[in-house]
Amino acid sequence: MDSIDKLTWLHQVAATEAEDDSEDGDGDEEKKSSSSSSSCINRRGKIYTGPVLLQLPRSSPDPSLPLSFLLLVPLLSWYHPSWDTEPDLPTEVLAELYDGRPAFEQRWADFRFCKWPEEVVERKEGGRQEWGSITTKDKGIAEWFAEQNEGFLKDTRVRLETREGGNEGRAKKKVVVISFSHFLPREELCPEKRFLIEPLLPKVIGSQPLREQVERLKPDLHLFGHTHIPVDMEVGGIRYLQWPLGSVGEQGRQTGEMSVKGPVVVFDSKGGGGVQGEVPTRWGAHYKEEGRDVLNTELAPWVKMYWSQR
Numbered sequence: 001m002d003s004i005d006k007l008t009w010l011h012q013v014a015a016t017e018a019e020d021d022s023e024d025g026d027g028d029e030e031k032k033s034s035s036s037s038s039s040c041i042n043r044r045g046k047i048y049t050g051p052v053l054l055q056l057p058r059s060s061p062d063p064s065l066p067l068s069f070l071l072l073v074p075l076l077s078w079y080h081p082s083w084d085t086e087p088d089l090p091t092e093v094l095a096e097l098y099d100g101r102p103a104f105e106q107r108w109a110d111f112r113f114c115k116w117p118e119e120v121v122e123r124k125e126g127g128r129q130e131w132g133s134i135t136t137k138d139k140g141i142a143e144w145f146a147e148q149n150e151g152f153l154k155d156t157r158v159r160l161e162t163r164e165g166g167n168e169g170r171a172k173k174k175v176v177v178i179s180f181s182h183f184l185p186r187e188e189l190c191p192e193k194r195f196l197i198e199p200l201l202p203k204v205i206g207s208q209p210l211r212e213q214v215e216r217l218k219p220d221l222h223l224f225g226h227t228h229i230p231v232d233m234e235v236g237g238i239r240y241l242q243w244p245l246g247s248v249g250e251q252g253r254q255t256g257e258m259s260v261k262g263p264v265v266v267f268d269s270k271g272g273g274g275v276q277g278e279v280p281t282r283w284g285a286h287y288k289e290e291g292r293d294v295l296n297t298e299l300a301p302w303v304k305m306y307w308s309q310r
Helices: 003-015 027-034 091-097 109-113 141-152 156-160 169-172 208-218 254-259 282-289 302-310
Strands: 052-055 071-073 175-180 221-223 231-235 239-240
Touching: 027 254, 141 208, 175 208
Parallel strands: 071 175, 175 221, 221 239
Antiparallel strands: 052 071, 231 239
8 A cells, every 4th residue: 555545545534424324313414415416515424625615604684695605625735845945054054963863865754654656756757766855856746736636626616716716706605715735835934944943844845836726726814734833924915824733842842832822713603703813923923023034044043952952
């Protein structure tokens, strides 16, 4: 079994109905709802791995007012090193940090544990050996994952609910769009390399094909993960948010904001609350006050302290 087989298996498990849908006495209604192919109504007993359109409760009994909807759009993705276009730290700085340690490729677990089939890794020049390198320009795996999203991004129902389908239909329905991905669509969502404990991290966190799909979708909010660095910021007219739990060790450091405040509500259907306001984060505040300086190679104090103790 390879990694794509595992992904396919997860889709199949998610699509499997619960064995006893009538446990709570409402099974018949559930099944009636599930028989409709013209809408994406979420229901008990099934996990969706594609878009879901939720009709929201009316804030007013007036039937003349337009209905409100929430469209949730999960986007599959994978990273490629060429997504990182910002300058690397000087060779001498990296050599000092990594002196006596195995190469990054040996330490990055994905390169050891992921197993890709021929049609994914050999579709581009470089082939199987290239995908496990942080110097490759190949985007084959990232493009394969992005292609898996195209079916529902081109779906008429999804397009009509987003700005791609025109503002007229969206205004009539009052549709809010929230999209999700594990990896990062934009470089601005990760601090500069001088701030990172692992300065080579940007080689394995983002996807240009993902960015193109998010910008085509134009969601009201895009949620992402992977780097375990809380941030809430608007870039290119789209709001991006990561609010990670982090590991136990990280909860005392970079994800401390989340461990103190707990989960945050990003959307509230009651009273027309809609998408909630900005979540205060250390890096969101930093980039509001200071510009991004990718040419600065002076390591942050916490990075120096970390490496001095290794």
